Amino acid sequence: MGRFLLVRVFSGLLTVIGASIVAFFFMRMLPGDPARLIAGEYASEAAIEIQRAQLGLDDPFWQQYLTYIGDFVRGDWGFSHSRGQPVLDQFVAALPATLEIAFFAVALAFTAAVIGAAVTGWSRGGVLDGAVRASSYIGLGTAPFWLGLLVLIVFFERLQVLPGPEGRLSPGTAPPPRVTGFYLLDSLVAGQWSTWWDSLQHLILPGCTLALVIYAWLVRMMRSGVLEFVREPFALVARSKGRGRWGVVVRDVMPNALLPAVTAGGLITAELLTSTVLVETVFNWPGIGRLVTDAILQQDFAVVQAFIMVSACITVTVTVLTDLLYGVIDPRIRVRAT
Amino acid sequence: MTADRLPDAAPDVVAPLLDVRGLTKVFEARRARRAEPVVAVDQVSFQVERGETFGLIGESGSGKTTAIRCLLRLVEPTSGAVTFGGDDVLALSGPELRTLRARMQVLFQDPYSSLDSRMSVRDIVAEPLTAHRRMSRQQRRHAAEEMLRLVGIDPVFGGRRAHTFSGGQRQRIALARALILNPELVVLDEPVSALDVSVQAQIINMLREMQARLSLTYVVVLHDLAVARYFCDRVAVMRRGRVVETGPAIEVIDNPQHPYTQELLAAVPGRHGGEEETVHAPG
Amino acid sequence: MKLARGTGGWRSGATLAIAGLCLVIAVALAVPPLWPHSAIATDFTATMQPPSLAHPMGTDGVGRDMLARFAAGARISLLIGLVAVVAGALAGAVIGVVAGLSRGLIDNILMRAMDALMAFPALMLAMAVTIGFGRGLQSATVGVTLGVVPWVARMARGETLRIVALPMIEAARALGLRRLQLVRRHVVPHMISLLMIQATSAYGAVILAVAALGFLGLGAQVPTPEWGAIITEGLEPALTGAWWVALFPGLGMLLVVTCTNVLSDRLRDVLDPRGSFATVRSR
Amino acid sequence: MTGPATGVPATDHPPARIAPVLSVRGLNTEFATERGRVHAVRGVGFTLQRGERLGVVGESGSGKSALALSILGLIEPPGNVVDGHVWLNGRDLRTLTERQLNRVRGQEISVVFQDPLTALNPVRRIGPQIAEVITMHSDVTRADARRRAIDLLTDVDLPRPEQAYRAYPHQLSGGMRQRVMIAVALANSPDVLIADEPTTALDVTTQGQIMRLIDRVVAERHTAVILITHNVDLVADFCDTIQVMYAGQVVERGRCADVLNAPAHPYTAALLASVPSLEADRAAPLPTLDGLPPDLSIEAAGCALAPRCPLSAGRSECHTVSPPVVEVSGDRTWISRCHFASEQHSISRNQHAEVSG
Amino acid sequence: GSNTEVEPAGESTAAEANGGRDGTLVVNILGAPTTIDPAAACGVNDMHLADNLYARLVDYGVEPGPAPGTTVFDPTTYEPSLAESWEISEDGLVYTFLLPDDVTLPSGDPIDASVVKYSLDRAMEMGLCGNSYLNDQFVDPPLIENTEAVDATTLRITLRQPNLNFLQALAQPAAAIVDPGLIEANGGVEPGTANEYFANNSAGATGPFLLDDYEPGKSAVLVANPDYHGEPPASERIHVNFITDTSTMLLQARNGTAHVSVGISKAAARSLEDDPCCTVMPFSSALALDIALNWDFEPFADVRVREALTHAFPYEDMLASVGHGYGEVFYGPLAPDLPGFSAELSQQREYDPERARELLAESGVELPLEFELSIPAGQEELAEFATAVQSVLADIDVAVTVREIAPSERAEILNSGAYDAIVIAGGPAMVDPGYFLAYDMSCASPSNITGICVPEADENWEIARQTHDEAQRQAYWDRVTEEWTAVSPKLKFWSIPAMVVMDESVTSLHHAIHPNFHSWQ
Ligand SMILES: Nc1ncnc2c1ncn2[C@@H]1O[C@H](COP(=O)(O)OP(=O)(O)OP(=O)(O)O)[C@@H](O)[C@H]1O
C-alpha cells in the first residue's frame, strides 16, 4: 500500500508539473504588455520598465516559469492588478462562497443520483428509468449558464418567488459572524433565522443549477453501473435467497454501482469547477468563479493563471485521492494492496 | 543446428519434429504489487514425432498454455531450448520467425475471441496468406473458400461475419485459418473445451480427419482425460509447471504411475466407472 | 442479450435524435439563404421585439433578427464541433496508438503529456488557450480541440493495449502477421467504433465548451452570432422581460447536445465489440 | 397445457398420490428478443420426490437454465413464464405474490449457480452473505445467524471457517467459493436444491470434491436435487433420474440406469455416444449428430430433432407430427418423446450388448 | 441615522421611505477600483473613493443640478477646500496656499504644509498616473518645478510654465492629501512602483469619510470622518458596492436595494424611466462616443474617405436605439459639456449615404473598403454600438470587422498605432478642452493617445490653453473646432451622459466628475 501510494502521489505530482508548464506557456503567450497594464495607461516609460523588471518579463521562459512556480508554492500567487490585492488573498476570501455552493450542489446531486440510480435498477427500462435517463440527458445537454438564466427568468423574473442574481444574501443583509464562512451554517450558529432563510433562498437557484450538471454525470455513471450489476449473477443469487427486487437493488447492487462512481471524483471535480465559473457568473455569486470571470474581463491574468493552475492541482489531487480512496473502500483492491 | 546443443538426442533415431528441452518460464512479479514471481513452466522437456498427436494434460493453471505459448514464441521463455524441424526456434527473429510461424500454426481454446468478429470468415481464413504468400486477391479468396469447404463450412457463407456462426463452426473456421498455409505442426490449446459435447465430437473427428489427410503433427492441450486418451498418441501430464509423467496415452491413462495422474483419474465421474460409487437409493 | 431489452425504445430514441440533429442542420443550412433577415443587419426601428410572425425568435437590442442569428449560430456550433472533434480524435488516436504500441519511454512521455492536458477541466484549458492566442473562434476551436485530444488518446491507448492482448491478436500474431499489418487490420478497425462513440459524445461537450467560452467573452467576438455569445447578450434583457434573446440558443444547444449524446449511447450499444461478443455467446 | 405434452391429464391440482415435494406441469417460458419470441421452455413437466435427485442434461441453449429460473419465478423481462404450474410442497408458486415468493425462495427452494465468482457479491464479506439468508427467513439474532453461518461453513468443509466468515469472495479459490454458495443454498435446509452446472467452472479435481460435498450434505438433509449439467457421466454418478432436454422440451426421462444403458430417444443415444469414454475405441470415429440445434424462435411442426435425427430419414411423420410422450417398455417412470422410441430402445440395447459383450 | 431628527416635517414621506435605510446610504457604482491609492489611480474606476477619502487643497465649484435636491460640479470655478485661500503670482508660476492650523489627522498630528508637500511629492515621485494628472500631463519636464512648505500653514508650488489648469489639477484625486506617517510605516515611497498595501488600504484620514471596510472588487463602507476639516458629511455612513455586472445594477435599482446607482446602463435606465421606483438622472458630462480613424491606415489618410464615413450614419436613429436616447449628437473636437464647445460649429454631419458613396468614389478608394474596428472587450453597450456601425457601413460598401480587445492590448495598439479604427467612449479626467485635446488631437503633445493629430489646429490649441480671457479663449476654441471639423479626423457620435438612478428616499445628490458623497443623503 505504501509503495502504491507513493507511486500514485508521485505521478500525480508529475502531472501537476506538466499541467503547470502548459498553463504557463499559454498564459505567457498573451498579447499586450502586462507591465503597461499594471502600471496604468498614463504611467511613464520608466515606471513601465520597472514593472517589467519586477514581473521578470525580460527573463527567459524557463526562468520565468521557475520563478512563478517557486512563488506559487510559497503562496505568492501574484498580484491582482484589477483589485490591487495578492491573488491568494482574493482566493481565500472567495473560497467559502464557492465551497458553500459546491457542497450544496454536490450533496443535492449525489442524493438525487443515488435515488435515480436505484430507481433505474428497480424500473430497468420502465417509465421511471426513462425519466432518469432523460433527466441525465438534459443535465448533460444544458449549458449551466443558460440554465441559470432560465431558472432566473422563471423563478425570479416571472414568478418572483426566489431572489435574483444578487449573490449570497439580499443586499443590505449583514453576513452572519464568520465561523465556517458558510452562511447557511454560520447563521444557524448565530441563531439568525432570517439570515439563514435569506441565504438558503439565495442558494437554491444557483445550487440547483450547479447540482443538475453534477447530477447528470453522476446518475449516468451510476445508472450504467446499476444496469450492469443487476445482470450479474450475484443479483440473481440474492433474489434466490428470497430478497425482493427493491431490496436487491438497494442492498446488493447499489454498493457495487457506487464504487466506480467514486473514481469519477476527478471528472466530477473538473465539471464542478467549470460549472461553478459559469453559474457563479450568472448569479453574481461572490465566489472564485465570479472572481475569475471578472478577472477575464479586466484582463487580470494573474488571477486567471492562478485559477487555472489551482484547478489543475485540485483535479489531479482529487483524482489521486479517489484512486487511493477506491483502494481503501473496494475490498478487492484493499486486501490485495495491504 | 548442431548436435552439441542437444546432447540427449539419440544419434540413431530420426530427429523429432519438435524437441523441447528444459523449457522454463518465470513471470516476474509486477512492481506495484507484492507478489512472488510465478514459475509457470518449469524445466519442461518433450519430443514430438512427425505425424503424431502429443497431448499436454493437467489441471487449470498447471502451465499448459504457457508452455505452448513459449514454444510458439508468443512469450519469451526464460530458459530452455526448442528445436522445430532442425531450427532453433528461440534463436530466430524477424522474418525467419515469421516464416517459422507459417509452418507452426495454432488453434486457440476460445473460438469466440480468437476470431476478429469484424471480418468476414473468408478474410479471416485468408489472412495468413496476406502475411506469408504473394497472391492476388482472387487467389486468396479461392484458397480460403477451398479451405472452408475442407473443414465443413459452406463457402457461400464466406462473406458472413464470424460472430454469426456457432461455436463449433467458429472453431472450424479457426482451423481452416490454421491449415491454409500447410503447416507441419498445429498446436491446439483446448480446442474443444468451450464446445458442447455433441459438437466436441464433430470437431475431434474433423481434427483426426485433417491429420490423416494433411499428415499433420498435433500438440494438443487438454484437460479431459477421456478425450486425451481417445485423441492423443502420447501425453505428458503437467502439474505446477512440471511434467510429472510422459508416455503413450493409453498407458498413462489406463495405468497411471504418478499419484497426481491417479488423482486426476479418480476425479473423473463415469457411468463406466466402478459401481461402488453409486451413492444411494432414491428416497 | 443487452440489446434485446427495450430495443424499440432505443431505436426510436436514435431516430428521434437523428431527426433532432437534422432539424438543426436544416435550420443552419436553409435559413441564411432563404430568410430575408441577415444575422448582423441591424434595424433601428425594430429593437427588442418579442417573437412574432415577422421575427419568429424576436429581435435584439439593435434590431437584429434572432432567427437569423440562431441559424448562423447553429452553423458555427455545428461546424466548430465537427472540426474540433475530427481533429482531436485523429490526433488523439494517433498519439494513443503510438503510445500503446511503443510502450516504454515514448509511451511514458506521450501519456504524461496527455495527463498534463487532462489535468485541466476542458474549459480551463480552452480558457488558457484563448487567452494566450487571443480571443476569437479560431483559438477557441484550438482550445476545445486540445481538450478532446487527451481523452481520445487515453482511450486509444487503452484500446490498443486491450486489443493487442486479445486472443484474436495473439492468434494473428501466431499466424505471423507483421506489426503494421496487425495495427492496420485488427487494432484500428476495432478501435474505430469506440472512436466514433467517443467522438460523438465529445461533440456535445465541445459545443458546450465553445458556448461557455463565448459566454465568458473568450470565444466568438462581436457581432459573431455564436450561441454562447448571444446568451451573454441576452442576459440583461432577460431580466427585464426580454426572454427570447437568450432562450433559443440555449434550446438549440440542448437539442444538439442531447441528440448527439443519445446517438453516442445508441452507437455504443450497437458498436461496442464487447456487446457483440455477449450476444453471440448467450445465443 | 395439453395432456400429450406432459404425458398426464391436465389438472389444476397437484397429483394426489405420494405428495411429491416439487411438481412441475406444462411450464412454458418465452423470451422476447430482436429475432422474435424465443420459446426456451416448452411444456416441461416432472415431479420430484423428497430426497430424489434429478439430472437435467442437454446441449447449450436447450433451456435448462431457463427451466430452473422459471421454477424459481426468477425469469426477468424480456423473459416471461407464459404458462404452467410449479407446485412446491402443495402450493402453486405461480399463483403466489412476489412477497410470498420471496419467503419461499431461499427457504423451501434454493439454487447454486455455475460461476462461483460472480455469484457472490464481490464487495461484501462472505459471512453476512450466508447469515442474511437465515435472518431473512427466521427471527434469529445476528449472533445466532452468525453462529449458524459458521457452522454451515464448517459443514461444507471450508478450512478455518471463522476466518472465512470475514473474508471477501476474491480471497477464496473457486472451489471454496462454490462451497460457500452451497452453504448459502443449504442454509435453511430447503426441500429442493437446484444446482445449475455447479462444477463446470472448476478444476477437474475440485469438481469431484464439490460433487462429493453436495452428495453428502443433501443426503444429510434429505434434500431433493435438480442437477443441471452437460456431463452425462456426472448424472450417472450422482442422480437417480435423468432428464434429457432438447430444444426446450424434455425428450427423455427415466432412471439413470435404464436410460444410460439403452436410451429410447435418438438424441439421448447420440449424446451418450459422442462423449469418448475411458474405454473408448481409439480407432473408431465418434458418432455425432450433424447439424445445428433448432432456432427456438421458430415453432416448427414435427419433431425438433428431425433434421438431425438418424431415425427420421424417409419418415414423414418425424417432420410433420410432433411426437407424443410415450412410456418406454411399459415403465411409467421412463418416457421418451419419439415416434420410434421402442425402435431406438432396441437399437441401443443391441449396441450395449455388443460393447459389453 | 443622526440626521433624521433634524429632517423637516414636510419630508416625512421620504424619511419613512428611507426608514429601512437605517442611516446607511447604499450606493452602487459601475466598475471596481483596481487601486484606491490616489497616486497610482489611473482610470475612472480607481477614483470612486478618492474624493471621499482624501482632502485636496481646492475643489470644483458647485452649481444647482437639473432636478431639485441635486447639484453638479462646475469645472470652470474652484473653491477652497483644505486650503483657506491661495495666491497666484503675476507670471502664473508660483502658487501660494494658506492652510488652516487646526486640522489634524486622527493621530493628532496637524495636517500642515509639510504633509501636503509630502503628498504631492509622493504622487510625483511614484511616477504613475497620479504624476501625470498632477502635472497636467506635462511630465517631461514636469510642470511642477518644486513644492515648498514655507511654514506650517503656507505651501508654495512653483511651476515651470504657466498653466491654466493647475487649480483643476489640484482638485484631482492625484492631489489627495495623505498621511505621511502611515505611508512611511507601510513601505514609504518607491519611485516607479505602486505600493501594494495602499492599493486597498486608506492612505490617510483626511477626507470627509473614513474607510470603515473595504472588500476589493466588491464594496466599501465609508463613515463620516470626525476630524474632517470641512462640514461633516450629510450621511453618516455610506455603503458603496462596486458592480461589474449591468444587470445587477438594474435589479438593485429596481428593487430599491441600492439607493443610488451610478453608471447604470442606458438600456436599464430606459426601462426604469416609467418605473415609480426611482428617478433617472442623466447628468451631463464631458464624455463622448467616437471612433478614432487611424490616419496611418492607408484609406483613412484621405480626408474624403473620412468625411464620407461621417455622412454614413443615421445619428438620430442610432442614438434613439443603440444609445437609448441618452446624449446629444454633435460633430466637433469638443463634447457639448466641455468648456469651449460651440453648438453652432459642432453640428452633427448630415445622414447622407448618397454623398458618402460619392465621396468614397471620388477618393478612389478600393471598394469594399475593409477595416477593423477595435472595441474594449466585455462592454455590452459598445459591442452593440459597434454592431450597429458595422451594419450601417455595410450599406455604403464598407466592410467592418469588429475586434474586442483587452485593456493591455488597447494601450499597446494605441501606443504603436497598430489599429485601423478604434471606438473610444470617454472623456478627460480634467474637464478642460486644453487638457482633453492634448491627448486627443495635438501633434505636439507626447500624450496624444491615438496619435491622430490635426496640425492646423495645434497652434490655436496652444494659444487657447494660455489665454486667460474667457471670450478670447472661446474664439480660439472655435477656431480649433473649425479647423478640426474641416479635416474630419474622427467619427463623432454623441455625448454620453453620466447615468445616475436614485430612489425616492434620496434627498440630496451631487454630481461631480468623480463621485463625491459629501452632500449625498
Ligand atoms: N502473463 C502472465 N503473467 C503472470 N502470470 C501468468 C501469466 N500467464 C500465466 N500466468 C500464470 O502461469 C501459470 C500457468 O498458467 P497457464 O495459463 O499456462 O495454465 P494452463 O495450464 O493453461 O491453465 P488452464 O487450464 O486454466 O488454461 C498460472 O499460475 C498463471 O497464473
Ligand SMILES: Nc1ncnc2c1ncn2[C@@H]1O[C@H](COP(=O)(O)OP(=O)(O)OP(=O)(O)O)[C@@H](O)[C@H]1O
Ligand atoms: N435473457 C434472455 N433473453 C433472451 N433469450 C434468452 C435469455 N435467457 C435465455 N434465453 C434463450 O433461451 C434459450 C435457453 O437458454 P438457457 O440459458 O436456458 O440454456 P441452457 O440449456 O441453460 O444452456 P447452457 O448449457 O449454455 O447454460 C436460449 O436459446 C437462449 O438464447
Ligand SMILES: [Mg+2]
Ligand atoms: Mg490454458
Ligand SMILES: [Mg+2]
Ligand atoms: Mg445454462
